[in-house]
Amino acid sequence: MDFMFTQEQEAIARVARRVLGDHCSPRDVRAAFEGELPGAGARWDAIAAAGIAGLCIPEVYGGQGLGPVEMVLVLEEAGRVCLPDPLLETAWLVPALLLEAGTDEQQRRWLPRIATGEVVASLRAPGSELVVAMDRCGLVLWTDDHGWSLAEVPSLPSVSRRSLDRGLGLGRITDRELDREPISGEVGDPTLIARIATGSAALLNGLSDWLMAVTTRHVRTREQFGRPIGSFQAVKHMLAEVATDLHAARVATWFAAEALSRVASEAHEAADIARWTAASAALLASDAALQLHGGIGFTWEHDLHLWMKRVSALVHLYGGHEQSLSRIESRVCDDLVDAAQKQEAR
Amino acid sequence: LDLRERPDQRRFRADLRAWLGEHVPRSPLPPLSTVDGVRAHVAWERRLTAAGYTGVHWPLEYGGQGKDAVTSAIFEEEYARAGAPERANVVGLRLVGPALMAYGTDPQRHRHLPAILGCDELWSQGFSEPEAGSDLAAVRTRASRDGDHLVVTGEKIWTTLGVHADWILALVRTGSGERRHDGLTLLLVDMRTEGVERRPIVQVNADAGFAQITFNEVRVPEDQVVGSVGQGWTVAMHVLTVERGAGTVSHAWLEQDLRATIALARERGRLEEPLVRRELALLRVQVQRYRFSNLRALCLTDHGIDPGPEASINKLLWSETRKRIYRLGAELRGEDGLLDAQGPEDSEWQRQYWYSRAATIYGGSSQIQKNIIAERLLGLPR
Numbered sequence: 155m156d157f158m159f160t161q162e163q164e165a166i167a168r169v170a171r172r173v174l175g176d177h178c179s180p181r182d183v184r185a186a187f188e189g190e191l192p193g194a195g196a197r198w199d200a201i202a203a204a205g206i207a208g209l210c211i212p213e214v215y216g217g218q219g220l221g222p223v224e225m226v227l228v229l230e231e232a233g234r235v236c237l238p239d240p241l242l243e244t245a246w247l248v249p250a251l252l253l254e255a256g257t258d259e260q261q262r263r264w265l266p267r268i269a270t271g272e273v274v275a276s277l278r279a280p281g282s283e284l285v286v287a288m289d290r291c292g293l294v295l296w297t298d299d300h301g302w303s304l305a306e307v308p309s310l311p312s313v314s315r316r317s318l319d320r321g322l323g324l325g326r327i328t329d330r331e332l333d334r335e336p337i338s339g340e341v342g343d344p345t346l347i348a349r350i351a352t353g354s355a356a357l358l359n360g361l362s363d364w365l366m367a368v369t370t371r372h373v374r375t376r377e378q379f380g381r382p383i384g385s386f387q388a389v390k391h392m393l394a395e396v397a398t399d400l401h402a403a404r405v406a407t408w409f410a411a412e413a414l415s416r417v418a419s420e421a422h423e424a425a426d427i428a429r430w431t432a433a434s435a436a437l438l439a440s441d442a443a444l445q446l447h448g449g450i451g452f453t454w455e456h457d458l459h460l461w462m463k464r465v466s467a468l469v470h471l472y473g474g475h476e477q478s479l480s481r482i483e484s485r486v487c488d489d490l491v492d493a494a495q496k497q498e499a500r
Numbered sequence: 501l502d503l504r505e506r507p508d509q510r511r512f513r514a515d516l517r518a519w520l521g522e523h524v525p526r527s528p529l530p531p532l533s534t535v536d537g538v539r540a541h542v543a544w545e546r547r548l549t550a551a552g553y554t555g556v557h558w559p560l561e562y563g564g565q566g567k568d569a570v571t572s573a574i575f576e577e578e579y580a581r582a583g584a585p586e587r588a589n590v591v592g593l594r595l596v597g598p599a600l601m602a603y604g605t606d607p608q609r610h611r612h613l614p615a616i617l618g619c620d621e622l623w624s625q626g627f628s629e630p631e632a633g634s635d636l637a638a639v640r641t642r643a644s645r646d647g648d649h650l651v652v653t654g655e656k657i658w659t660t661l662g663v664h665a666d667w668i669l670a671l672v673r674t675g676s677g678e679r680r681h682d683g684l685t686l687l688l689v690d691m692r693t694e695g696v697e698r699r700p701i702v703q704v705n706a707d708a709g710f711a712q713i714t715f716n717e718v719r720v721p722e723d724q725v726v727g728s729v730g731q732g733w734t735v736a737m738h739v740l741t742v743e744r745g746a747g748t749v750s751h752a753w754l755e756q757d758l759r760a761t762i763a764l765a766r767e768r769g770r771l772e773e774p775l776v777r778r779e780l781a782l783l784r785v786q787v788q789r790y791r792f793s794n795l796r797a798l799c800l801t802d803h804g805i806d807p808g809p810e811a812s813i814n815k816l817l818w819s820e821t822r823k824r825i826y827r828l829g830a831e832l833r834g835e836d837g838l839l840d841a842q843g844p845e846d847s848e849w850q851r852q853y854w855y856s857r858a859a860t861i862y863g864g865s866s867q868i869q870k871n872i873i874a875e876r877l878l879g880l881p882r
Contacts, residue, residue, distance in 0.1 A: 155502070155503055155504065155505055155506065155509065155570045155795070155799065156501065156502050156503075156799055157501065157503065157795055157796045157798075157799035157800075158501065158799055158800075158803060159501055160501070163501065223501050366878075370878050370879070370880070373880065374879070374880060374881065381881075382880075382881050384874075384880040384881055385880065385881040385882065387867075387871070389880075390870065390871060390874035390875070390878075390880050391867070391870045391871075391874065393874055393878055393880070394869075394870035394871075394873035394874045394877075394878070395870070397813070397873050397874075397877055397878060398813045398816050398817065398873065401793065401810065401813050402789040402790075402792070402793050402813070402817060403789075405789070405792045405793045405795075405796045406788070406789050406792050406793075408501060408792075408796075409503065409792045409795075411501075412501045412503050413503070416504070418503075423788075424788075427784075427785050427788050427789065430785055431785060431789050479778075479781055479782070479785075480781075482781045482784055482785060483777050483780070483781035485784075486762065486777075486780050486781050486784045487762070487765075487771055487777045487780055
């Protein structure tokens with residue numbers, strides 16, 4: 155049993171941190187938030203060139219052939235810089251769906267283009283109505299009564315500029331707008347849901363880590379009553395509680411990714427636990443950050459709100475953390491009890 | 501990142517499970533706070549020793565099993581699941597043993613380590629004092645030199661097993677020192693020495709688990725100093741890191757408590773209540789996240805990396821979770837919990853309920869842990 159990352163995994167996280175840090179500054183996040191797309195193309199090219207877009211795509215299709223553990227390390231870095239691009243969807247969710255259920259032809263057509271960065275992909279997940287990156291995705295997958303379908307998207311008009319996190323390019327699609335092409339294979343919804351939960355958790359952990367870092371720096375330097383406010387226990391304990399929750403959330407996310415990578419029986423529950431703990435930690439981090447920055451953090455001008463709004467979006471997107479907790483609840487209160495009753499009956 | 505158990509770990513687990521299944525006493529032993537209880541628990545400890553299940557994490561050269569931290573945690577996990585008795589010599593095995601391995605002399609190791617493993621010496625920890633709780637460096641018990649002896653006078657309090665222990669690891673003040681941490685020394689004190697008095701303290705759960713220990717000019721040979729005179733703070737901090745550190749408390753204890761609480765909710769027909777269900781789900785999350793976090797710290801330990809402030813995070817995670825599980829249990833019992841215990845199982849639950857509320861105080865209170873996290877992990881000013 156080894157809960158440590160390999161040198162290769164650590165190197166992948168380092169590269170992701172450097173590339174994302176170089177190409178996604180707070181200024182870029184703000185530009186995306188204001189609805190400016192020009193920088194997005196160059197940024198995505200750099201991400202693809204570093205092998206990040208094709209991280210989970212097999213080498214025969216031009217990807218790196220890596221798995222969930224590497225993916226969550228990279229997604230945490232994407233969360234840290236508040237990356238506006240749909241990395242979770244393009245690099246993990248869509249390729250995994252195509253690999254599981256797509257035809258050879260569909261895989262050959264789309265996977266290489268995703269790996270090179272030519273195509274950004276998105277999806278409408280079960281239990282969700284929204285699609286991210288509506289303004290820039292070239293491929294979208296969705297599920298309805300007819301099962302899973304995919305469509306090439308030349309351009310989609312229906313992006314809502316009035317969403318909470320305008321950088322994400324959130325919108326709704328209606329089936330009428332698209333030329334449906336069915337995906338015939340069997341899609342394991344629980345596994346997709348587990349990937350969404352684990353990936354969202356990793357993104358949230360990155361966001362929380364940035365919020366913690368910025369807030370810790372602020373309370374170390376901001377003085378009131380003649381001393382740094384970070385020397386007051388009320389402030390210390392607030393941040394210590396966030397640090398505790400965040401540590402637990404990161405460890406839970408790594409655990410879930412490892413379980414997913416070897417299709418372990420507890421992967422689905424671990425993913426839900428990761429998502430719930432990461433969402434709780436992020437909400438707490440967001441609250442502490444705003445509270446401890448005081449007035450300046452409440453301004454449009456400060457970057458804090460960009461990260462806080464991303465937290466809100468990721469907490470509620472794709473069915474939200476509430477659905478994760480509901481599943482945990484029925485496992486604990488129904489499944490385990492059923493098992494106990496069966497055992498008693500025997 | 502590979503969370504599969506190694507073949508040797510799987511084998512260790514299977515063998516242990518079989519052994520425990522055969523040997524764990526069917527009915528609970530009398531409590532450790534009684535003379536009968538101590539006798540029964542010591543006998544149980546010796547069966548563990550004979551079977552090779554004591555000192556799992558101790559190095560082979562000191563008579564231990566030489567297992568890594570993860571395997572040692574597998575032991576704790578199986579032990580908890582089997583419902584085996586409370587461990588009697590935790591202070592000896594977790595504090596005194598490791599302190600002597602790191603800082604003791606050869607004669608001290610020869611004398612005490614086998615006696616701890618064989619449970620021939622029951623140990624207690626003499627750190628807290630009436631005026632030194634969270635502020636441990638404020639200890640006032642003094643030891644002054646007289647020839648080749650140190651003469652100890654002062655008071656220790658909240659000493660677990662203090663009434664029955666044979667030995668005590670005492671933190672005493674030997675010098676004034678520029679900084680108050682410098683003048684401290686750790687001593688191995690035989691409780692039968694003249695001038696040692698013990699008075700039981702009855703806890704809120706009606707157990708006399710603690711004691712107040714008075715040292716009245718107790719003469720301790722100087723070869724009973726651990727490390728050197730004035731090195732007490734360093735050794736004590738080492739010991740406390742071990743106490744808080746990885747694997748001290750198995751998630752399996754929390755799992756057992758939670759399972760019992762789910763069963764209680766079912767028995768009382770309250771498993772359909774939305775608030776009860778929600779709280780059980782949240783507790784499941786709390787228990788699992790502690791499991792993951794503890795596992796991470798164990799693996800760091802096995803790689804020779806000190807988990808540092810992560811130990812404080814883990815202490816907060818398990819102690820707060822334990823309290824919350826028992827709080828739900830009390831809610832489920834409702835009015836019935838107000839009557840005197842109905843039978844031994846109920847009485848054990850009552851005892852544990854109150855004891856769960858000590859968890860956020862002992863071993864460094866939650867407030868102290870948060871200070872450690874804020875100052876050492878986040879670098880906030882003192």
